[in-house]
Amino acid sequence: MANTVSAKKMTRKIAKRTAINRSRRSRMRTFxxxxxxxxxxxxxxxxxxxxxxxEPELMKAAQNGIVHKNNASRKVSRLAARVKALAA
Structure with a gap:
């Protein structure tokens, strides 16, 4: 448990950031x-x-540090290949 004022503030900041990241990750996964x-x-x-x-949602997630840039690029690439394969 945090005792100092700064540690208490950091736990508040971390909780807020975690909620935002969870929301962004959920939004990305939905798309x-x-x-x-x-x-x-x-x-x-x-x-x-x-x-x-x-695609822009994945790149925004990468930009915000939700997923790594290469991870987002790989997901877009693989999805694009699967969509392209449907045409054939």
């Missing part, structure tokens, strides 16, 4: 899930639209 559901349904047009919306 990725929408793309994956469209891919599973086999609807290429809907999947492409969902990917177009999900």
């Amino acid at each position: 990725v899930r929408k793309v994956e559901e469209a891919i599973a349904a086999g609807d290429q047009a809907v999947a492409a639209d969902a990917l177009r919306v999900a």
